[in-house]
């Protein structure tokens with residue numbers, strides 16, 4: 001396969017894939033979506049409360065992630081628990097009022113509807129057990145498609161959900177071929193500066209570049225590139241000397 005990569009680019013990819021695999025093979029971790037231990041404990045409990053993780057995914061849209069992911073816990077606190085049967089009894093109007101009165105989301109009406117319909121879908125399609133979305137060692141495309149069926153969930157969140165299930169929760173999948181990279185601001189910066197994509201690359205190009213570079217698991221780059229972007233490759237004054245890519249990185253656009 002000729003990807004027309006320079007020797008330095010091959011080294012960069014090698015470092016990123018190796019570190020990605022180190023992250024992948026770490027023991028089961030714990031999610032840290034919010035800055036609230038109780039809320040994170042609820043999201044982390046995918047065997048006892050798998051619907052909390054799914055509803056968190058559904059809420060993760062157009063507001064700060066920690067604010068979105070705490071919404072299941074806000075319900076749990078109000079209801080005195082987050083058992084699925086408890087959620088199933090909630091009326092759409094009650095959910096809408098709860099969103100509005102507690103300023104849970106920037107788009108309270110729409111997101112309240114998404115919350116309600118997600119509960120109904122888990123009930124009808126997954127027999128009240130959201131873990132059926134990823135049960136039975138499914139294909140990555142199947143899990144991603146199932147998340148896409150929830151109202152308000154687009155490819156970015158569906159991909160993130162599949163990535164978290166594989167990397168953090170260690171859920172067995174038949175493959176990782178269709179788990180893409182999420183081209184957030186950190187990923188775009190590192191990919192651009194290290195020359196893996198051009199300075200004007202679209203998000204779609206970043207996604208296809210990751211597919212091209214590691215077809216078996218394009219999302220392998222997600223966490224490691226995000227960590228480089230957050231830790232060393234800062235928007236201004238990047239700490240190139242301490243970065244794991246410094247020996248091979250062309251530092252495109254860095255002053």
Ligand code: SF4
Nearest residue numbers: 233238240243246249
């Ligand atoms: S070497 Fe510098 S420019 Fe390249 S990825 Fe690392 S921090 Fe960013």
